[in-house]
Amino acid sequence: PLERTHPPRTGAGAAREETAMAQASAAPRTPSAPEDPWDRDRLVRYLEDRFACAASCRTAATLTARHCGTPAAEPAVLRALRCVEVCDSTARLLGAEPRLDPEDDELRFRLDWCRTTCLDCAAHCARLPGAEDAVAACRACAASCTRFLATLAAS
Template identity: 45%
Template sequence: MTSTTSQQELFRFLEDRFACAQACTECARTCALRASLVDPDGTEQQELLRRKGIMCAEVCDATCRVLSEDNRLDEAGIRVQLEWCRTVCLESAHVFDRHPGAEETAQACRDCARACTDFMATLS
Protein backbone atom coordinates (compact mmCIF):
# COMPACT_ATOMS: atom_id res chain seq x y z
CA MET A 1 0.00 0.00 0.00
CA THR A 2 1.22 3.48 -0.85
CA SER A 3 1.82 5.92 1.98
CA THR A 4 0.24 9.38 1.98
CA THR A 5 3.69 10.96 1.55
CA SER A 6 4.37 8.79 -1.50
CA GLN A 7 1.00 9.70 -2.97
CA GLN A 8 1.67 13.41 -2.38
CA GLU A 9 5.08 13.08 -4.04
CA LEU A 10 3.49 11.31 -7.01
CA PHE A 11 0.81 14.02 -7.34
CA ARG A 12 3.45 16.75 -7.19
CA PHE A 13 5.55 14.92 -9.78
CA LEU A 14 2.57 14.57 -12.13
CA GLU A 15 1.47 18.19 -11.58
CA ASP A 16 4.99 19.48 -12.28
CA ARG A 17 5.29 17.24 -15.34
CA PHE A 18 1.95 18.52 -16.66
CA ALA A 19 2.85 22.16 -15.92
CA CYS A 20 6.15 21.71 -17.76
CA ALA A 21 4.40 20.12 -20.76
CA GLN A 22 1.91 23.01 -20.82
CA ALA A 23 4.72 25.58 -20.69
CA CYS A 24 6.50 23.78 -23.53
CA THR A 25 3.33 23.78 -25.62
CA GLU A 26 2.75 27.50 -25.03
CA CYS A 27 6.37 28.33 -25.79
CA ALA A 28 6.29 26.25 -28.99
CA ARG A 29 3.10 28.03 -30.11
CA THR A 30 4.45 31.49 -29.33
CA CYS A 31 7.85 30.84 -30.95
CA ALA A 32 6.28 29.36 -34.08
CA LEU A 33 3.99 32.38 -34.37
CA ARG A 34 6.92 34.77 -33.88
CA ALA A 35 8.94 32.91 -36.54
CA SER A 36 6.04 33.16 -38.99
CA LEU A 37 5.83 36.94 -38.52
CA VAL A 38 9.45 37.52 -39.52
CA ASP A 39 10.21 38.27 -43.16
CA PRO A 40 12.43 35.38 -44.36
CA ASP A 41 14.07 37.75 -46.85
CA GLY A 42 14.79 40.31 -44.16
CA THR A 43 17.99 41.32 -42.45
CA GLU A 44 20.48 39.00 -40.81
CA GLN A 45 18.96 39.88 -37.42
CA GLN A 46 15.49 38.95 -38.67
CA GLU A 47 16.83 35.66 -40.00
CA LEU A 48 18.39 34.94 -36.58
CA LEU A 49 15.06 35.72 -34.93
CA ARG A 50 13.20 33.43 -37.33
CA ARG A 51 15.69 30.56 -36.89
CA LYS A 52 15.61 30.88 -33.08
CA GLY A 53 11.81 30.84 -33.14
CA ILE A 54 11.71 27.71 -35.27
CA MET A 55 14.40 25.91 -33.25
CA CYS A 56 12.81 26.79 -29.92
CA ALA A 57 9.38 25.68 -31.15
CA GLU A 58 10.79 22.34 -32.32
CA VAL A 59 12.70 21.68 -29.09
CA CYS A 60 9.69 22.61 -26.94
CA ASP A 61 7.42 20.44 -29.07
CA ALA A 62 9.79 17.48 -28.73
CA THR A 63 10.02 18.02 -24.96
CA CYS A 64 6.25 18.17 -24.65
CA ARG A 65 5.98 14.88 -26.53
CA VAL A 66 8.53 13.27 -24.19
CA LEU A 67 6.58 14.49 -21.16
CA SER A 68 3.12 13.66 -22.55
CA GLU A 69 3.69 10.21 -23.98
CA ASP A 70 4.25 7.02 -22.08
CA ASN A 71 7.71 6.65 -23.54
CA ARG A 72 10.52 4.41 -22.44
CA LEU A 73 13.02 7.17 -21.65
CA ASP A 74 14.62 6.72 -18.29
CA GLU A 75 14.96 9.56 -15.82
CA ALA A 76 18.41 10.46 -17.15
CA GLY A 77 17.02 10.75 -20.68
CA ILE A 78 14.15 12.95 -19.50
CA ARG A 79 16.62 15.13 -17.58
CA VAL A 80 18.77 15.57 -20.73
CA GLN A 81 15.69 16.55 -22.75
CA LEU A 82 14.60 19.04 -20.08
CA GLU A 83 18.07 20.58 -19.84
CA TRP A 84 18.23 20.93 -23.63
CA CYS A 85 14.84 22.61 -23.68
CA ARG A 86 15.76 24.90 -20.79
CA THR A 87 19.00 25.97 -22.48
CA VAL A 88 17.36 26.63 -25.86
CA CYS A 89 14.55 28.58 -24.21
CA LEU A 90 16.95 30.80 -22.28
CA GLU A 91 19.06 31.44 -25.40
CA SER A 92 15.90 32.24 -27.37
CA ALA A 93 14.58 34.58 -24.69
CA HIS A 94 17.87 36.46 -24.84
CA VAL A 95 17.54 36.87 -28.63
CA PHE A 96 13.86 37.88 -28.43
CA ASP A 97 14.59 40.43 -25.70
CA ARG A 98 16.57 42.45 -28.25
CA HIS A 99 13.62 42.79 -30.64
CA PRO A 100 10.73 45.18 -30.01
CA GLY A 101 7.42 43.36 -30.24
CA ALA A 102 8.86 40.00 -29.18
CA GLU A 103 8.41 40.51 -25.44
CA GLU A 104 5.60 37.97 -25.14
CA THR A 105 7.69 35.35 -26.89
CA ALA A 106 10.70 36.07 -24.67
CA GLN A 107 8.50 35.70 -21.58
CA ALA A 108 7.04 32.40 -22.83
CA CYS A 109 10.60 31.14 -23.29
CA ARG A 110 11.58 32.18 -19.76
CA ASP A 111 8.41 30.59 -18.34
CA CYS A 112 9.19 27.34 -20.13
CA ALA A 113 12.80 27.36 -18.91
CA ARG A 114 11.55 27.88 -15.35
CA ALA A 115 9.03 25.03 -15.70
CA CYS A 116 11.79 22.71 -16.96
CA THR A 117 13.98 23.69 -14.00
CA ASP A 118 11.12 23.15 -11.55
CA PHE A 119 10.28 19.75 -13.00
CA MET A 120 13.94 18.65 -12.96
CA ALA A 121 13.93 19.40 -9.22
CA THR A 122 11.24 16.73 -8.72
CA LEU A 123 13.42 14.09 -10.36
CA SER A 124 15.61 12.14 -7.96
Protein backbone atom coordinates in the same frame (compact mmCIF):
# COMPACT_ATOMS: atom_id res chain seq x y z
CA PRO B 1 -9.51 -28.91 -0.32
CA LEU B 2 -7.36 -29.76 2.64
CA GLU B 3 -6.67 -33.37 3.38
CA ARG B 4 -7.24 -34.46 6.93
CA THR B 5 -4.53 -36.45 8.60
CA HIS B 6 -6.47 -36.87 11.80
CA PRO B 7 -9.88 -38.34 12.49
CA PRO B 8 -12.78 -35.96 11.78
CA ARG B 9 -14.19 -33.95 14.67
CA THR B 10 -17.78 -34.06 15.64
CA GLY B 11 -20.04 -31.51 17.30
CA ALA B 12 -19.64 -27.73 17.64
CA GLY B 13 -15.83 -27.83 17.27
CA ALA B 14 -16.16 -29.50 13.88
CA ALA B 15 -18.61 -26.86 12.67
CA ARG B 16 -16.30 -24.01 13.76
CA GLU B 17 -13.33 -25.68 12.09
CA GLU B 18 -15.24 -26.23 8.85
CA THR B 19 -16.45 -22.60 8.87
CA ALA B 20 -12.94 -21.27 9.48
CA MET B 21 -11.46 -23.42 6.70
CA ALA B 22 -14.21 -22.36 4.28
CA GLN B 23 -13.63 -18.68 5.05
CA ALA B 24 -9.87 -19.03 4.69
CA SER B 25 -10.14 -20.75 1.33
CA ALA B 26 -12.77 -18.28 0.07
CA ALA B 27 -10.85 -15.17 1.11
CA PRO B 28 -9.22 -13.46 -1.86
CA ARG B 29 -5.49 -13.70 -1.81
CA THR B 30 -3.75 -10.58 -2.92
CA PRO B 31 -0.04 -10.52 -3.37
CA SER B 32 1.71 -8.10 -1.12
CA ALA B 33 2.49 -4.94 -3.03
CA PRO B 34 6.14 -4.06 -3.42
CA GLU B 35 7.21 -1.08 -1.38
CA ASP B 36 6.44 2.00 -3.43
CA PRO B 37 9.14 4.71 -3.34
CA TRP B 38 6.57 7.35 -4.34
CA ASP B 39 4.39 8.70 -1.58
CA ARG B 40 1.19 10.49 -2.52
CA ASP B 41 2.57 14.03 -2.15
CA ARG B 42 5.61 13.31 -4.32
CA LEU B 43 3.46 11.66 -6.97
CA VAL B 44 1.09 14.64 -7.07
CA ARG B 45 4.02 17.07 -7.30
CA TYR B 46 5.58 14.97 -10.08
CA LEU B 47 2.37 14.92 -12.12
CA GLU B 48 1.65 18.62 -11.56
CA ASP B 49 5.20 19.65 -12.53
CA ARG B 50 5.14 17.33 -15.54
CA PHE B 51 1.83 18.76 -16.76
CA ALA B 52 2.93 22.36 -16.13
CA CYS B 53 6.18 21.76 -18.01
CA ALA B 54 4.36 20.19 -20.98
CA ALA B 55 1.90 23.11 -21.09
CA SER B 56 4.71 25.68 -20.86
CA CYS B 57 6.64 23.95 -23.64
CA ARG B 58 3.58 23.93 -25.90
CA THR B 59 2.90 27.62 -25.22
CA ALA B 60 6.53 28.56 -25.84
CA ALA B 61 6.56 26.62 -29.11
CA THR B 62 3.36 28.29 -30.31
CA LEU B 63 4.26 31.86 -29.34
CA THR B 64 7.84 31.56 -30.57
CA ALA B 65 6.67 30.30 -33.95
CA ARG B 66 4.13 33.11 -34.16
CA HIS B 67 6.31 36.04 -33.04
CA CYS B 68 9.96 35.20 -33.61
CA GLY B 69 10.02 33.22 -36.83
CA THR B 70 9.78 36.22 -39.14
CA PRO B 71 12.24 36.71 -42.01
CA ALA B 72 13.02 40.24 -40.79
CA ALA B 73 14.68 38.76 -37.72
CA GLU B 74 17.16 36.61 -39.62
CA PRO B 75 19.75 36.01 -36.83
CA ALA B 76 17.05 35.03 -34.34
CA VAL B 77 15.06 32.86 -36.78
CA LEU B 78 17.27 29.78 -36.46
CA ARG B 79 17.23 30.00 -32.67
CA ALA B 80 13.47 30.49 -32.70
CA LEU B 81 12.95 27.51 -35.00
CA ARG B 82 15.18 25.34 -32.82
CA CYS B 83 13.22 26.49 -29.76
CA VAL B 84 9.93 25.61 -31.46
CA GLU B 85 11.22 22.16 -32.40
CA VAL B 86 12.74 21.39 -28.98
CA CYS B 87 9.74 22.71 -27.03
CA ASP B 88 7.29 20.84 -29.24
CA SER B 89 9.14 17.53 -28.93
CA THR B 90 9.50 17.99 -25.15
CA ALA B 91 5.78 18.76 -24.82
CA ARG B 92 4.91 15.62 -26.81
CA LEU B 93 7.26 13.53 -24.66
CA LEU B 94 5.79 14.87 -21.43
CA GLY B 95 2.24 14.52 -22.76
CA ALA B 96 2.73 10.81 -23.40
CA GLU B 97 2.14 8.18 -20.77
CA PRO B 98 4.90 8.21 -18.13
CA ARG B 99 5.45 4.47 -18.65
CA LEU B 100 6.64 5.31 -22.18
CA ASP B 101 9.29 7.72 -20.89
CA PRO B 102 12.90 7.24 -21.88
CA GLU B 103 15.40 6.42 -19.16
CA ASP B 104 15.73 9.02 -16.39
CA ASP B 105 19.05 10.35 -17.69
CA GLU B 106 17.63 10.91 -21.17
CA LEU B 107 14.52 12.61 -19.77
CA ARG B 108 16.72 14.91 -17.67
CA PHE B 109 18.88 15.64 -20.71
CA ARG B 110 15.81 16.54 -22.80
CA LEU B 111 14.46 18.83 -20.07
CA ASP B 112 17.82 20.56 -19.65
CA TRP B 113 18.14 20.93 -23.43
CA CYS B 114 14.68 22.52 -23.59
CA ARG B 115 15.52 24.84 -20.69
CA THR B 116 18.79 25.95 -22.26
CA THR B 117 17.24 26.39 -25.71
CA CYS B 118 14.40 28.50 -24.29
CA LEU B 119 16.78 30.78 -22.41
CA ASP B 120 18.89 31.22 -25.56
CA CYS B 121 15.81 31.94 -27.66
CA ALA B 122 14.46 34.42 -25.11
CA ALA B 123 17.77 36.29 -25.09
CA HIS B 124 17.85 36.60 -28.88
CA CYS B 125 14.15 37.26 -29.42
CA ALA B 126 14.05 39.93 -26.69
CA ARG B 127 15.48 42.38 -29.23
CA LEU B 128 12.60 41.83 -31.65
CA PRO B 129 9.63 44.20 -31.63
CA GLY B 130 6.37 42.48 -30.70
CA ALA B 131 8.05 39.35 -29.33
CA GLU B 132 7.44 40.10 -25.65
CA ASP B 133 4.87 37.31 -25.27
CA ALA B 134 7.20 34.76 -26.87
CA VAL B 135 10.10 35.86 -24.67
CA ALA B 136 7.94 35.57 -21.54
CA ALA B 137 6.71 32.12 -22.66
CA CYS B 138 10.29 30.94 -23.26
CA ARG B 139 11.36 32.12 -19.81
CA ALA B 140 8.31 30.47 -18.23
CA CYS B 141 9.11 27.25 -20.07
CA ALA B 142 12.70 27.34 -18.83
CA ALA B 143 11.43 27.85 -15.27
CA SER B 144 8.98 24.93 -15.62
CA CYS B 145 11.73 22.67 -16.93
CA THR B 146 13.93 23.71 -13.98
CA ARG B 147 11.14 22.90 -11.49
CA PHE B 148 10.47 19.52 -13.09
CA LEU B 149 14.20 18.72 -13.07
CA ALA B 150 14.26 19.52 -9.34
CA THR B 151 11.26 17.22 -8.80
CA LEU B 152 13.02 14.43 -10.69
CA ALA B 153 16.18 14.97 -8.65
CA ALA B 154 14.19 14.58 -5.43
CA SER B 155 12.87 11.18 -6.49
